[in-house]
Amino acid sequence: MNIPFKKTKEGILIEVKVDPRSSRKGVSGIMDNILKVKLTAPPVEGEANEQLIEVISELTGVRKSDIRIVRGRSSRRKVVEIRGVEAI
Numbered sequence: 208m209n210i211p212f213k214k215t216k217e218g219i220l221i222e223v224k225v226d227p228r229s230s231r232k233g234v235s236g237i238m239d240n241i242l243k244v245k246l247t248a249p250p251v252e253g254e255a256n257e258q259l260i261e262v263i264s265e266l267t268g269v270r271k272s273d274i275r276i277v278r279g280r281s282s283r284r285k286v287v288e289i290r291g292v293e294a295i
Contacts, residue, residue, distance in 0.1 A: 210295050221242055225255060
């Protein structure tokens with residue numbers, strides 16, 4: 208799967224749209240250059256954000272500590288930075 212991204216000094220940025228409280232977790236596709244991710248966790252107390260980082264880590268093989276949400280922590284649309292990577 209070719210995930211659209213933008214390069215930065217630290218690594219790359221990807222746009223993500225999450226669907227919390229789904230029956231399964233995982234990537235559901237790409238639409239309009241945005242990665243769509245289904246999460247089983249509810250959007251309460253950062254649980255969905257933690258699970259999003261876990262899903263991206265599993266997808267890319269990057270450590271969870273190198274992934275952070277830079278914009279949209281309380282929104283369904285987020286911008287995620289993956290540090291130490293030039294492409295995925």
